[in-house]
Amino acid sequence: MIKRDIVIIGGGPAGLAAAVAAYDAGTRDILVIERDERLGGILGQCIHNGFGLHTFKEELTGPEYADRFIRQVKDRGIECKLDTIVTNISDTRSVTYMNGSEGVVTIEAGAVILAMGCRERPRGALGIPGYRPAGVYTAGTAQRLVNIEGKCVGKRVVILGSGDIGLIMARRMTLEGAKVLCVAELMPYSSGLQRNITQCLDDFGIPLLLSHTISKIYGKERVTGVDVSEVASDRSIMPGTAVHYDCDTLLLSCGLLPENELTRQAGIDINRITGGPDVRDDLETSAEGVFACGNVLHVHDLVDNVSQEAMRAGKMASAFVSGRTRTDGPVLKVVTEGGIRYSVPQYISPSEMEDSITVRFRVDGVYRDRKLCVYLGSEKLKEQRKNIVKPGEMEQAVILKKDLEPAAGTDTIKLCLED
Ligand SMILES: Cc1cc2nc3c(=O)[nH]c(=O)nc-3n(C[C@H](O)[C@H](O)[C@H](O)COP(=O)(O)OP(=O)(O)OC[C@H]3O[C@@H](n4cnc5c(N)ncnc54)[C@H](O)[C@@H]3O)c2cc1C
Known part of the structure; x- marks a missing residue:
């Protein structure tokens, strides 16, 4: 059986910062496993600025912020396996991964750091009536299509949910020449950062409709319109309040879910509210020697907090493999x-x-x-x-x-x- 001191699952900002901190704390045998073909996680598609104000005292774009950590990982010679997916972990720290060149491999880790990030809540989880036409995207998928693949996803857009990704995409789509008709938010308040409401909606005259939701999607092949209705305080749709919007695209920004299938498989205690594992102050989960950080632990708004938390996980994992006992x-x-x-x-x-x-x-x-x-x-x-x-x-x-x-x-x- 192959043995490694620390295995980090996920090469986003959390995994990278954890790797750097574990190395700086004295551990040399570190492996980062990333399923994508590049490091940096979700930051690669976040080409807007606003990252790193706390960590680097500069306003960086997502790729620039990620690059600072990628360079630190490379400078330290930390091994990263790309295009490699972890398919299983056990509560005794066996990690199974799979890739095109090695097939399926299981390694024994002295410590594991979970840094798998999160995913968006899809349409299926929202229960909106209507067919399943083209033109309904999660905001993050639209962001990848526009920013990485250079595709135009639509011309007349309605956004459901005022999470940060939806707000950022309202501005992005406007800059790409689309008309963003409104952002409808179920709750009486936005779930996004105030700075994003100001910079991405107010500055572009895009209305934010609080206590509203999409009550119907029209179109069989492609979205042709949506109804936006008011909701009562119990979040039920108020009859007679529907306003129809002609649009070809609906973006969903209705929450992020920590990516914890591996964590669950390992039998690690998951918190009912965060959707991430329960941890102690050293970020160790209920499985000895398995640590968690970043969006897989709980959904963060600022990447600076992710990096800070992840550095702690790296340092604590290093202390664990060096023999720290409780x-x-x-x-x-x-x-x-x-x-x-x-x-x-x-x-x-x-x-x-x-x-x-x-x-x-x-x-x-x-x-x-x-x-x-x-x-x-x-x-x-x-x-x-x-x-x-x-x-x-x-x-x-x-x-x-x-x-x-x-x-x-x-x-x-x-x-x-x-x-
Ligand atoms: C659209 C958007 C806009 C944002 N804007 C800002 C902003 O302006 N300012 C700011 O400070 N923050 C912003 N953030 C937040 C910040 O980007 C996140 O907090 C940060 O990326 C979280 O880092 P992470 O490493 O936990 O997760 P991620 O970046 O999601 O990285 C997780 C990595 O784990 C990998 N992975 C998952 N499962 C496996 C597996 N089984 N095997 C191998 N690899 C796996 C994934 O491929 C991914 O690369 C934004 C986020 C989004 C989505």
Whole structure:
């Protein structure tokens, strides 16, 4: 059986940053496996700028940002297998991959880092009435067709869902000469970043219809139009509100799902809300020596946060293969309440954590003038005023190790919003 110290599944920004950090922490035998024919993940098709403001203090395009990490991986001589798909992993860190030159190969990894990214929610998952005509694309597929393959996907476009990819594609399609008629969003708020609403819709006069959805798609061969209807607070369609739009293209930007089939196969605990694995503060999943980072763990809005998280996974995986063992100290469960939907990590070990840990979380609605509070058991550790928090923008709280040391007698850390 072939043995490798660290195997990283996915060569997107998460996998690349994890590889660099694992190398810099002292591990030399690292293998990155990527199913695409190039490294960089989804960033290769994101030719707009806005990447890397935190990491490099510069506004880069997606390919430029990815290239910075690809060069670091190459400079360190880290092996990357491209055009190679991982088909199975086990909870004891056997990794099976397949490619055209080697066939099916199984290797034993000292540690595994899951960095498989996420995929878009397809039309089938949305249940919109109508035939299955050409002209309905997920926004990311349209982005690849336009930006990588140089194809024009349509001339009159309606977009369902105001996730960041949909917003970015509204601008992209307009710049390509198409008319974007509207973006319809089911929720009373957008799930995208405010900067994308301003720069991609407002600047181009594209209306954002909140609390609206597509109630019917017309056309048998190719989309000929859609009905856009208002929805009530329970998200049911309000009869008599349908407005018809003549269009040849419908783009769907209705959410991203962490790509966790391999994780599930391995029997690793998956979080009901994030769709990614539950992890401890060192980003280890419920399987010993299997770490996770990036969009496979939870969907991020900014790639800078992905890189930061992935570097931590790389460093921790390196420590694991170097023989770091767990202590018997307490493990605290992070619980979320009062407007906070989820947090990552889900568990913190005060005796093993570094001096501080950044807990990332998302809220379940738009809240103004609230306090973010962190409790250790019933004791309030900190509060921080928030003028506004929105589901589309990931938030974070830094928790200090010294504050958790008197953890005896409690087994939870609570994050919540208070008036
Ligand atoms: C349209 C769009 C616009 C965005 N705009 C911005 C922006 O302006 N600014 C910003 O900061 N962020 C932006 N982001 C977010 C950022 O691009 C993502 O957060 C980041 O790419 C996530 O990195 P990742 O490595 O986790 O996932 P990915 O980039 O998706 O990489 C995952 C990789 O894993 C590979 N893989 C999956 N399964 C397997 C398998 N079984 N075997 C082998 N390989 C596998 C995939 O092929 C892929 O290359 C945008 C994202 C999108 C989609």
